[in-house]
Amino acid sequence: GNSVTQMEGPVTLSEEAFLTINCTYTATGYPSLFWYVQYPGEGLQLLLKATKADDKGSNKGFEATYRKETTSFHLEKGSVQVSDSAVYFCALRVGGGGADGLTFGKGTHLIIQP
C-alpha cells in the first residue's frame, strides 16, 4: 500500500534558522507529492506540490524536491520566522484522476522561537 513517513516532532528552532523536515514515501504507483500546513484550530492549506521526479515545488520561501531515487520529498526553508510555527504534513496521491484521497504522514509540529 501507500504510506508516508515524516520526522517526529516537535521541532524547535530559533528565528532565522535553516529548516529541514524529512519526508519519505512508499507508493504502489507513481505519486504526486504535497506539503500541507495547518495552523492551530484550522484546516489544512496546500503549501507546495510536485507531480513528477526532479520537480521542485516552492512557495513562501519553502521548497521541496521530488526525489524518486530516494523516495523522498524533504521540506526546506532557508530562514524561518515565528509565523512559520504550525504543523506540517507530507502527503501523496497515486494517479491523476482525483478519485482517492490523499495518504498523509503523521505531521511534524514546528515551533519557532524569537
Next chain:
Amino acid sequence: DGGITQSPKYLFRKEGQNVTLSCEQNLNHDAMYWYRQDPGQGLRLIYYSQIVNDFQKGDIAEGYSVSREKKESFPLTVTSAQKNPTAFYLCASTRGTEQYFGPGTRLTVT
C-alpha cells in the same frame, strides 16, 4: 469568495446520539472527502465522493455515513456505532491533483 465551509466549528454530543457535520463548497468541484484527525495520527480518510449520488468508503468508514444529493454538499453523520467519535473532522474537495480543505469541525462526545 470560493471555498469550503464546515459548520459548526465546535460540536458537543452525548454518547449514543447520532450527529451530522455539514460541509458545503462553492468551488464547483466534483470530488469531496471526509477525513478524521487525531493527535499524532495524521489524517485518515473516512469517505469520499466523486460525483453526485455516489460515494465510496475510505480507510475508516465504520460508524460513519454520508450522502451526496447535491454537488455542493457532502454531510457526514457520525453514528452511535462509532466507538471513539471525539476528533477533529476535515472536509475537502479536489481540483486536479490538489485538495482544498475546510476549516474543520471539532466534535466532542461525552
